[in-house]
Amino acid sequence: MKPLFLLLTLSFFTLVFTSCEVKKQPIAYGQANCAHCQMTVSDKRYGAELVLKTGKALFFDSAECLIQYLEEKPEEKDKTQMFLVTNFNKPEDLLDADKAIFLQSKNLPSPMGMFLTAFENRAAATEMHKQQGGRILTWNEAVQAVKNNEKPQ
């Protein structure tokens, strides 16, 4: 009887802890709605995500939506543990937003009209920059670009 009880409590606790663990969650493309613009998140190359300290994940269809969401609700920044954007070259691979390098090119339209594409590192961004043109931005510069609504012409 005792081991069974132990097993049950153990499994209960693991359940409780795993459900609250703060970690990256895969974006359910085609099902999740963007927390900012309400659109169905659909383009695998552009999804973004916030993981709150409670473990809850908010999904966005693009980096610009995530940036605008935090602009509108600055209080959410303190509640957030992880800021994630998708690696363009490896969809479903979520990168830390502040370490990602962005390319803003008129040849790569992102879902919400800011032409922001995220890459793992500067080398990958430069590679794409050679093909598509535009300008390379850090996370902070990308945030500024969205704030000022700077689009490539």
Place this chain on the structure above:
Amino acid sequence: MIINRYFRPLKQTAMNSLKLLKQLYPLPLTSVNGTLFPLFFLAFFTTKSAQAAELKVCKTCDFKTVTSAVKAAKPHDRILVQPGYYAESNIEIKKPLQLIGVGKPVIDAKNKGGIFQVETRNVLIKGFELRNVEVSYLRDFAAIKVYEGAHVTISDNLIKNAFFGIYLQRTDSCTVARNVVEGQARTETTSGNAIHLWYSDFITITDNKTSGHRDGIYLEFAKRSTIKDNLSFGNIRYGLHFMFSDGNVYTHNTFRNNGAGVAVMYTRDIVMQHNTFEHNWGPAAYGLLLKDISRSTISNNRFIKNTAGIYMEGSTYLHIEKNTFQGNGWALRVISSCSEDTFRLNNFMSNTFDVSTNASSASNYFSHNYWDKYEGYDLNKDRIGDVPYRPVSLYSLVVERVPSSIMFLRSFIVDLMDRMEKVIPSFTPEMLKDDSPVLRQHAYDHA
């Protein structure tokens, strides 16, 4: 003298242009003002009609492929493609041409790139069946792509299994009419849009049928366009999707059974009339999703059996009138950031919730609507209820806060709660009410 000095240069330029004309049009031109003009026109028309030829494409014709005919054709020629099967792709059209399919010839790209790429003005593409356009993550391949063109007409085509169907990029004054675009999309990421507009103005989209794509009709940065009499059904995401596209009109369209209905976002000055939004079911589905739109008119539409008839957020200065909302989960979901919206003369019938909101106060205006849930009276017989109708029930507020409480729907406790609230309103927004609810349903012919 002075006059001569000033006018001589002018005279010289006139003579120069005359010389140029003579080179261009080897017809007797006289410098006499009276005859120059008509002759010029004559020259213009004769040269044009002399150039226009008809080129036939078929297995036994001079031209075996559409590509070769397009290459050989001179501007303004007409290419008649005879019935048959042509395995061709990436046909570039860089001069004004008329391409006409006689008896629906089939052009199959065999999943290698797109089919027609138009980069000029005055092109007609009519009567083809276009198949199997490549799916790509990096390039938007389309059955018909118009890039920086104008006055291009795309009509009466059947497009099957394409990544993008018809794609207009940086164009103006184009017509897309009577096309059928059928996709086989299973996931959103592997399918493009049936009709896609990007930075395109003054486009007319009429009588098309779109299905099985990501979005049926998609407009981004597209202005002053007309979308009329289209049917958009069974698309994975939206039947119609607008973003940053001001001043468009869409009327008499039907949007049925799409993944999430129709979305109109980040725009202003839109006219939406006589459309039908029906059977858009799902946890994130709407008949019509309005996000950050303003100064628009939504009238004479039918919203039938949707999870939410209209879901609106950040939308201001809208006129929503003479619409019928029937059998929806929510007829209207008005999120707090909406203001200065007017809801007049609408019919609300057999919806689970008429209006729900998460706001305690809202400056939206309701009047002269018909509400089938209205239980008031009309003592002065003016066909307008004497007591106001409050379309927001307490329970809908609870559901808005705690979505899982929907499982108490139609339970006794919910009924009791709503009754109490009706008698003594204390939680529902005080301002959100219809002071003049109409007792009889408005008779509208929406068609």
